[in-house]
Amino acid sequence: MAKKYQAIETRVHPLTYTVIGLLVVLIAVLIIALRPTAKENFYNSYLSRTQDQNFQKKLPMNNNYILIDNLNDSWFGIKKGMYSIGKSDKQLSIIFIGTPNDEVSVKVVPNVYARLYGTDKTDPKIDQSELYTNLDNKVKLYYFELPKFKEDKTLESITKHYDDEDIVLSSFPLVLALYDNEIISHLTFGEEDNFALKMFNFYNDLLELESLEGLLN
Numbered sequence: 001m002a003k004k005y006q007a008i009e010t011r012v013h014p015l016t017y018t019v020i021g022l023l024v025v026l027i028a029v030l031i032i033a034l035r036p037t038a039k040e041n042f043y044n045s046y047l048s049r050t051q052d053q054n055f056q057k058k059l060p061m062n063n064n065y066i067l068i069d070n071l072n073d074s075w076f077g078i079k080k081g082m083y084s085i086g087k088s089d090k091q092l093s094i095i096f097i098g099t100p101n102d103e104v105s106v107k108v109v110p111n112v113y114a115r116l117y118g119t120d121k122t123d124p125k126i127d128q129s130e131l132y133t134n135l136d137n138k139v140k141l142y143y144f145e146l147p148k149f150k151e152d153k154t155l156e157s158i159t160k161h162y163d164d165e166d167i168v169l170s171s172f173p174l175v176l177a178l179y180d181n182e183i184i185s186h187l188t189f190g191e192e193d194n195f196a197l198k199m200f201n202f203y204n205d206l207l208e209l210e211s212l213e214g215l216l217n
Helices: 014-034 038-047 103-117 130-138 151-162 195-206 210-216
Strands: 066-068 092-098 139-145 174-179 182-188
Touching: 038 066, 038 103, 092 103, 092 130, 103 130, 103 139, 103 195, 130 139, 130 195, 130 210, 174 195, 174 210, 182 195, 182 210
Parallel strands: 066 139, 092 139
Antiparallel strands: 092 174, 174 182
């Protein structure tokens, strides 16, 4: 018996698939474009917790902190970690180590920056450190955020890596000065410290170190 009814074949125009594909790509691009960058996340995580009215004057959104998120290299050596950065004998690497979950870190992070690079937005203005005026592009400022719940283990790993019996990193926030694969100076902070003065003295004291004579000349 012949079929009484013929199945209706639904046909979709190829252009429809093209339009759908373009919409999917467009949505993906918008999601990526609107997602905050690592630098924005770093900045906003501290800004949202600070009580310092001069925070943005001392540390602008468009700042010179270079973010590092690992101790060792990753992505087959393309993305450098702290240990590789510290090996350089062509630059002095200043690394601030802290976390926005720590009250003292929130207070210290703008002072580490402003006392190196200076700012004319505060009253009185903050002059550039002599360390920066002497070294210019030979000094780089980095930020390393301690992994949550792994703070002590991470500090222990850093201490072990540099294998200096005179240096035990057991508290944070802290600042490391790395040159030619060595910690040439470091600084820790307490709640009652004058953070601006400690950073001012720290940067000036680095200029007096014999280990930096080659870099300064």
